[in-house]
Amino acid sequence: SQKGNSGSAKGNELENLTIMLDWYPNAVHSSIYYAKEKGFFEDEGLNVTIEMPAETNDPLKLAATGKVDLAISYQMQVALSRSENIPVVSLATLVRHSLNGIMFKKESGILSPKDLEYKKVGYASSSISEAVVETMIKADGGDPSKVKMVDVGWNLMPAIATDNVDALTSAYSNHEFVILNKEGHDMVMIPPSEYGVPENYELILVTGEDTLKKKKASFEKFWRALAKGQEAVNENPEEALQVLLDHENDSFPLDKEIEMQSLEVLLPLMYAENLPFGYQEEGSWNGVIDWLFDVGIIQEKFDATEVYKNIMPK
Amino acid sequence: MTLELKDVCYSFVNEKKERNQVVAGLNLTVCQGEFVSMIGKSGTGKSTILRLITGLLHPEKGTISVNGKSVELGDVGYMPQRDLLLPWRTIIDNIMIAGEVQKGLTITKEKARGWLDRVGLLEYENALPKELSGGMRQRAAFVRTLLTGKEILLLDEPFGALDALTKKEMQTWLLSIWQELDQTVLFITHDLEEAVYMSDRIVLLSSNRSLEEISVDLPRPRTKEMQHSTELVRQRQELEKKIAYDYG
Amino acid sequence: MTLELKDVCYSFVNEKKERNQVVAGLNLTVCQGEFVSMIGKSGTGKSTILRLITGLLHPEKGTISVNGKSVELGDVGYMPQRDLLLPWRTIIDNIMIAGEVQKGLTITKEKARGWLDRVGLLEYENALPKELSGGMRQRAAFVRTLLTGKEILLLDEPFGALDALTKKEMQTWLLSIWQELDQTVLFITHDLEEAVYMSDRIVLLSSNRSLEEISVDLPRPRTKEMQHSTELVRQRQELEKKIAYDYG
């Protein structure tokens, strides 16, 4: 590897940073692994440790307590954390668009959200997923109370693959959708933004309020390195992915085909025209906050600038 | 019911595969209605012989038969040397156990209580075994054996833990039952007086595994008074001498 | 070591809170070097008295003292009525147990083997208790008690499961040890001859909880021959008569 092939003179003074992923390593995290492998973090004087969570909400809580410096989480979840007094701040977005949506087999005959009436929809425990489905059905002129929602726990894919539910939400266009298609199911996906749910940043980089005060400068360095990694990924996805695969390959046989497709889905969703990579806009945050308030998940609106601070120059 | 042992051999084999031949070529017949006592030094194999007769152990060689038929489990009434009362059952439930496991045998509570009364344990019918003294437990085990209602009884030191007086009561009682029901009894005891008083015949098991038979010359029925008769004392002394010579 | 019981009372209380007064106002003294036998009908409280003396049970009333000092656990050597050999230990390990739990007592393997040999169990030193006959187990338990090395011995029917001959061997052996070590012995037995042969004094426990003392008039040392002496037989018969009258 080319690790530390430049600027390694200050190698013994590297500052330690930990980042907790939202889930196990996959294509979304290519930039992080690429930056680490290529020594971009070291060049910035950072030694980055990557952790994986037990539960999708652990990264948020642990970032808030300062147990990890950085974490990857979801915009909606971070907005919700405000109302639960969990002091986290979003620093940047990794995926600017929703990966979530309603997903079903083509043969199910479902065409739009209102067709879900009298059907079973599987979701992973959270009120937000439920609200997404409700909003979409309402927007489509259907009656959300006629949908049977099933919390399918850890088993999103098996739930629909075995026809125990008719549709899925909380499943991602870059992961479940790709895998299910590969397994021979002809899947269709409806993005929530088409039916009344505000477009949102699916994955964002967060930290604890206190941590931010202490390590703002380091986070800026971190982001510079990460953005560099992301650029490389964007320019040469195949090679970047190989870095991730190689890193994982000594213990896990990741499916290259799936990860490549996943990355292809992701890349366009990670950039916005005229904005630097990762830059967050107040409008997006306000949209999410308003919607969460409207569907009753948060009881009070709050100022969006409390939850996000961009760490990159515009 | 006649009990017949022919050329019976038995060995215990321990972990290290060492054989301990305990019964070697034993021949013994106990006729219908006979009362035979077995005496012998500790560890000569008396209890083992009873376990062989019940069918719990199988002879390596030789045959054991009842009325000419090979003996089977459940054919005889057996009172083991240890009382083996079930610790979780009251005394009355302990003695009624045969009625629960033997086909075609019902023991009414009245009957059981009657027999308990006979051995002086009626007030302990609802006590647990551990609330009883050693001798009381032995009497309970004795009653339990009688209640099996078998025609052949194998009794392994049934009165060993009893005081002189209680023992004598039990002896006359056992004799009366035996006579009434015309049972066949093989009886292990260490009390020579008891052996003489109770038996038609005494078999003496020597340490060299050989067996000697001594017939008892006392008239039947044996009355209470005979327990102190000079004739009994004389026969007992004779037996004692024989033993002193034989055991060696 | 003098053992003294003064006005001792004891009751068992069962689940239903019913009291069973087993020992009522008992007075008994066993002097230093004395050999006292206790006889009495089954269930009169002999074993309970021993358990009281060991300190396992505490009298409701009265005092129990050794040399004027209130008795404590571990003061006396106690052989319970049941053999209570630990089923997971070999015989030799069973009899050496006192050396493991008594402070300041060491029992060498040689010593233990020597004593085993004395009771005829040497070839069974490595056998488990369940591989032994009833009488063999009793002998092992007896040796275990002797090896506690106590000056006061409480023996609950130590020879009850032994044949006449083995019993007599054990008796003379016990007497010789007793004399040699100048021990104080309280001995429960159902064998009147044994009581007479062994004791300086016999205490007779009646069903009404009262106690009668009978002194034995045989010279010391008691020889092997005395086991068959007419004097012994006479005293035994006297005792028997007394019992027949008293027990009632």
Place this chain on the structure above:
Amino acid sequence: MIMVKKWLQSYALFTASACIVLLVVELIVRQGIVPAYIIPAPSNVVIAIYSNWKPLIFIHLSATMLEFGIGFTISVIGGTGLAVSMFFSKTIEKLMYPAVLISQTIPIIALSPIFVLWFGYTIWSKVAVTVLISFFPIVVGTFDGLRSTDKEYVELFRSMGAKKQHLFQKLHFPTALPSFFSGLKIAIVSALIGATIGEWLGASEGLGYYSRRMSGDLNSEGVFAAITLLSIVGMILFGFVSLLERRFLKWKNV
């Protein structure tokens, strides 16, 4: 009444210590030493239970209890049944013991897709997890208990001509009870956990579902409300088995 008083007396120390611990936690959380989204203040958990008690008890607790009830019953019947069969037949023992053992070494989560395939999101998937988790302690307890019978007693019974069935009923069964109850105490607690884990495989009610859902909504009070109820129920169930045990093994303590 007397029983309650006695209970309170014997567990006074525990109750006191528990109160102190809760008080300390309350203080720590209020002082902000541990954030409330990790460990909530006990008072808030009580409030969360109180303000939600109707659905908590009538919907979630009762759903969990139903799963638990069915699963535990199956475990007890099936587990003792298997142990008894294994006791009577070496063939069954050699065949089934390894199979049961394998079932215990498999992380349930890994099996969850199979459960979903077989049972869907019916109550049976939760029951299956409950059974899977609570079965083994009962089998081991009962089987080891049955094997511990004293051979001398067996001989006594056999000498009376007792059939295997009698031997079992009158001797092996009572002998096995202490060990069986040890297994049962472990199993009843596992079964409750089993029901909650089962709910994580997919459910729409139950305390396991509730706790996960609350965790998804970042509501730690809700999570602990469910855990608190589970603990209380678990202790009651355990206490119940202990009572039964004392009742059945009364002869030991007389």
Place this chain on the structure above:
Amino acid sequence: MIMVKKWLQSYALFTASACIVLLVVELIVRQGIVPAYIIPAPSNVVIAIYSNWKPLIFIHLSATMLEFGIGFTISVIGGTGLAVSMFFSKTIEKLMYPAVLISQTIPIIALSPIFVLWFGYTIWSKVAVTVLISFFPIVVGTFDGLRSTDKEYVELFRSMGAKKQHLFQKLHFPTALPSFFSGLKIAIVSALIGATIGEWLGASEGLGYYSRRMSGDLNSEGVFAAITLLSIVGMILFGFVSLLERRFLKWKNV
């Protein structure tokens, strides 16, 4: 060699049945009756193990075994220690039994942030889960075993002036062994599962982590490769405890 042969003979039936079951599964999967991403063809599982055996064994299995080893050791020492203290002191019993019980009624995953907060992503969070899961059977087994001593033997020992410590060593301890081993057999299997569950709380190696990770990718061969290894290890561990048990309780079977 002789032992292996004997073992093979006595488990021949099981081995045969297992082969048949595997064959049937193979057929079912190949026929497409059950999709391979739910239950993989056994042959493919073997291939998955074979082609990945190095990381599976040297990284994941060894990580899991380390967690298991530390956790189980702590459980055995701590569990017997607690049981012994409870046996000697009613106060400790009344204080600790409910506390241990509560710890058993809590679904661990619901507490994952607390574990992480306390132990971080070190091996100790996995060890903690292992301990939490395997502790209880040992406590119950040992405690119930200690209490089962025959009072007459206790009297015999006390009459010799035996101290509590002697009573324990020479009497209570040997008496408790059968029940202790029952608990131990349950615990050793639970501990293995505990280690895998612990890995779900955050890990980067271990068979539990591996299986969950594979399951997230719907890679059922990978999941079953891990499960297969876990089962084999579980059976070996159980067999080992059973051997120990037979060794220590040899006097029962002579």
